[in-house]
Amino acid sequence: MTTEVGTTAPVVVRIDDLSKRFVIRKEKSLKERIVNFGRSQKFKEDFYALKHVSLDIPAGQTVGLVGHNGSGKSTLLKTIGGIIQPSSGSVQRRGQIAALLELGAGFHPDLTGRENVELNGSILGLSRQTIAASFDSIVEFSEIGDFIDTQVKFYSSGMYVRLAFAIAVHVDPDILLVDEVLAVGDEPFQLKCMAKIREFQEQGRTIVLVSHAADQIRDVCDRVIVLKHGEVIFDGDTTPGLKALKKSFS
Amino acid sequence: MTDTARQRAERLSTLPFETVGGGYRNFFSGTGHALRQLWQHRELQGLLVRRELKARYKDSSLGFLWSLIKPLTLLLVYYFAIGKVLGAEHTTPMFAILVFSGLTIWGLFSEILTTGTMSILTNAGLIKKVYVPREIFPLAAVGSALFNFAIQLGVLVIAIIAFGQFVFTWQLLYFFPAVLIVLLFGTAFAILLSALNVYLRDIQYLVDVAMMILVWASPIIYSFANVAANTNKFITSLYLLNPMTVAVIAFQRAMWLPGPTVQNELAKAHVDPATFYPADLNLRLVVLIVIGAVFLWISHRVFLRLQGNFAQEI
Numbered sequence: 001m002t003t004e005v006g007t008t009a010p011v012v013v014r015i016d017d018l019s020k021r022f023v024i025r026k027e028k029s030l031k032e033r034i035v036n037f038g039r040s041q042k043f044k045e046d047f048y049a050l051k052h053v054s055l056d057i058p059a060g061q062t063v064g065l066v067g068h069n070g071s072g073k074s075t076l077l078k079t080i081g082g083i084i085q086p087s088s089g090s091v092q093r094r095g096q097i098a099a100l101l102e103l104g105a106g107f108h109p110d111l112t113g114r115e116n117v118e119l120n121g122s123i124l125g126l127s128r129q130t131i132a133a134s135f136d137s138i139v140e141f142s143e144i145g146d147f148i149d150t151q152v153k154f155y156s157s158g159m160y161v162r163l164a165f166a167i168a169v170h171v172d173p174d175i176l177l178v179d180e181v182l183a184v185g186d187e188p189f190q191l192k193c194m195a196k197i198r199e200f201q202e203q204g205r206t207i208v209l210v211s212h213a214a215d216q217i218r219d220v221c222d223r224v225i226v227l228k229h230g231e232v233i234f235d236g237d238t239t240p241g242l243k244a245l246k247k248s249f250s
Numbered sequence: 251m252t253d254t255a256r257q258r259a260e261r262l263s264t265l266p267f268e269t270v271g272g273g274y275r276n277f278f279s280g281t282g283h284a285l286r287q288l289w290q291h292r293e294l295q296g297l298l299v300r301r302e303l304k305a306r307y308k309d310s311s312l313g314f315l316w317s318l319i320k321p322l323t324l325l326l327v328y329y330f331a332i333g334k335v336l337g338a339e340h341t342t343p344m345f346a347i348l349v350f351s352g353l354t355i356w357g358l359f360s361e362i363l364t365t366g367t368m369s370i371l372t373n374a375g376l377i378k379k380v381y382v383p384r385e386i387f388p389l390a391a392v393g394s395a396l397f398n399f400a401i402q403l404g405v406l407v408i409a410i411i412a413f414g415q416f417v418f419t420w421q422l423l424y425f426f427p428a429v430l431i432v433l434l435f436g437t438a439f440a441i442l443l444s445a446l447n448v449y450l451r452d453i454q455y456l457v458d459v460a461m462m463i464l465v466w467a468s469p470i471i472y473s474f475a476n477v478a479a480n481t482n483k484f485i486t487s488l489y490l491l492n493p494m495t496v497a498v499i500a501f502q503r504a505m506w507l508p509g510p511t512v513q514n515e516l517a518k519a520h521v522d523p524a525t526f527y528p529a530d531l532n533l534r535l536v537v538l539i540v541i542g543a544v545f546l547w548i549s550h551r552v553f554l555r556l557q558g559n560f561a562q563e564i
Contacts, residue, residue, distance in 0.1 A: 010263035022562060031452075059259045078561065082270045082381040085558035094265040105379035110305040119301055122294040123380055151308075174262060204255025 009058035012175055012206050013080055018089035020050040020075055020230075049075040051230040052089070059095075059174070062197075062207040064221035064238070066214075066245045072230040073210045074179055077101065080208060081177050095174030095206075098124055102179070103164035109153035113144055116152055117167055124171045134170045142166035143189070162189060169196045175206045194219070214242050281547065284554060287383040295386050299393035302365075306394075317398045318405060321353050328353075328471050342473050343515035344506060347410060351505040352470030352498050354402045359432045359494055360461050361395035366440025367447050367457045374564040384557045385550070388440040392433070406505065415509030424504035427535040431497040434542030442549035445556040448563050468495045469502070475525040493542065496534045499527050 024045040049072045057063055065073040078084040079091055081099040106123045107116050117138055121131040139148050142163040152160060197220055200207060211217055217224060217238065224241025226234035226248055234244035288295070307313040325346065332338045333345040342348055369387040370377065377384060410416045447453040467489070469477060474495075478486055489495060506512060507526055516523050528534065 009259050012262055014267060059262050060255055080270070083378065083561045091270040092267040093270060094267050095262050099380055101379040102375075106376045108301055108305055110308040111301060115301070115304070119294075119297050122297050123376065123382060128293055174258060202252050202255065204252065204258040 009060050009204075011056045012059045012093055012095050013055075013057040013208075014092040015053055015055050015080070016090050016092070018050055018053040018076075018079065018086050018091060019048060020072075020079060020084065021046055021048050021087040048230050050079070050086075053230075053232055054089075055225065055232065055235060057206060057208065059206050060201070060204040061223055062201055062209065062221045064217040064224045064241070065208060065210045065227065066212075066217060066224060066241070067227035068249060071227040073227050074101075075230075076227065077177050077179055077208060077210050080175075093175065096125065096172065097175040097177065098168065098171040098173035099177040100165075100168045100179065101177065103161045103168070104152075107152050107160070107164065110151055112151055113148040113155070113163055117148075117163070120164065120167050121170070124168060126171055130172075138163075138166045138170050141169065141192075158186065158189075165193060169193075169200075173205060175208070176200060177208050179210045180212065214245070218242060280554060281550060284383065284385065284550065288385060288389070291383055291386055294382065295389060295393065298386060298390035299397070302390055302394040303397055314401065317401060321350070321357055321402055322405075324353055325350050332471055338472060338476075341476070341519075343512045344413065344415060344509055347406075347413065347415060347509065348473060348502060348506045349471055350406055350409065351502050352468070354399065354406050355428060355432060355498055355501040356465060356468065356470050356494070357402060358395055358399040358429070359436045359497075360465070361398060362392050362432075362436035362440050363443070363457055364461065365395065366391040366436070367443040367454050369440070370444040370448055370560060371451075371454075371564065378561050378564060384560060385441060385553060388444045389437070391440060392437050395436075396433075410505065410509070413509075413511070415506075415511060417508045417510060419508045421508045422504050424500040424535075427539060428497045428501035428504065431493055431500075431535065431538050431542055434539065434546050435493050435497075438542065438546040438549040441546070441553045445553045445560075448556070448560055464492075464494065467492055468498045470498055473502075473526055474499050474528070475521070478525060490528055490534065493538050496528075496531070496538055500531060500535055503527055503531070 024047065053076065065076060067073050075084060077099075078101065079086055080093065081097065081101070082091075083099070083101070104120070106120050108119065111119065114135075117135060118128070118131055121138075122128070126134075139145070142159075142165070144159055144163055144166075147155065147159065152163070155163070194216075197207065201220070207220075209217070209221065221238050224234070224236065224238050224245070225232055226241055226244045228248045233248060234241055307316055310316060312319070328349050329346050333342075333349070339345045366388040369391045370384065373387045376382070377387075407416075443453050443457060465471075477489055481489070503526070507523055513523065
């Protein structure tokens, strides 16, 4: 499938010479700033989370971003999502995007499941009609049942993420960014999630996935990008990619 | 490749590329771009306002009544302490309506500022994980403040009617510039301070202190006539530079001054009603609306500059 898509598919994400520098300041309050004024260089620390990353992602591809902790994969994902702005270089993309960086970000504990579906759906870019139309299907997918009218602060953590995931998969994105959120719920629910991911792939959606689970990557991805200290050290097929990842650990 | 996939690929190949997060850089078109984005997210905006309102008094049995209890308590305190004990009632007819008018419009401003300043931080979880135009958070604070304002305004109007002070005059029109000025300056400050508060957490405490001072720097608990009579010209003109002062005076001119009891008692005491507002009130209103609009635009520019690093600074 990879090659077939690869030859004709249009590029949907184009990253050109992307760098992201973080300045770590060690003081936050006015007092500390004034006291340390002039010496403030000492209290700053620069570090590059991404260094000169360039890559193209064609439509329909499922890309796994891997690397050790702090290698910059989440930063790269957030930059594609527009949550973090690049220090230099550019990210261009086209099509509807949805980011699943944390399930249930934006859930308000005091609101009911129903109200949160509306709010969270809207945050993810769904119109109210779409939410109303797919509401039943969301509830069904989440297996929440009658608890949908209970405040989400009373939900178990499993219910919480199931509802959040159910909303997220009802967004109709061309590009889906996923950050280690697939390992949620019990096993049947995980299988359901993977089935949904496969369905997304068949529909030609682009998926960019950050994961530490090599099995998962092997399972769904048709391209792997290995990052180390903010640099791309491997970009290619899954099996050699996972080997390169192993090598980067040592 | 399935059919849906092929269709999707075809559709995508016709779309133009958009640079992520780069739209704000251009000075003028950046604002336009941001406004378009805000317009696209207007539904979310409405939902966020509703969330704020719903969540605020959830699980409390009195619910929205609480948003009225606070200003009404303040009214009672001021009415007793300043109206009765200090005798402001004698020089200011219908003192209770004057104070409640002032508290109502002031409440709008102070709620926009205090909740607006905190809005980015309280929504940190969202800002770090999802991209939405970040202006919607301070704007949602403005929306929920407007809702509370509407409730208080309802009570004020009922009180005015109940005291037989409602007259239908052209002076009621002063309501609109008064509210507009509060909205322009309030929103501008909320947007600006919410962004600055991410980098400097002291802002939220500074706002609290500033509010405490500013409530006395506008003619809310006393009238403008008191100021004009008891300070020299320089202080008075300095006093009038405060946009909130002018907005409060205009609001009182719509809600309090035209009342028949007010007019009668002023006539009996040979006080010119014109002492309760500056002579050039209209000009001041126009100038402030223009300044407020420019200020709002500048704060939005600053906000767009600063918001790029929100996700990592929170």
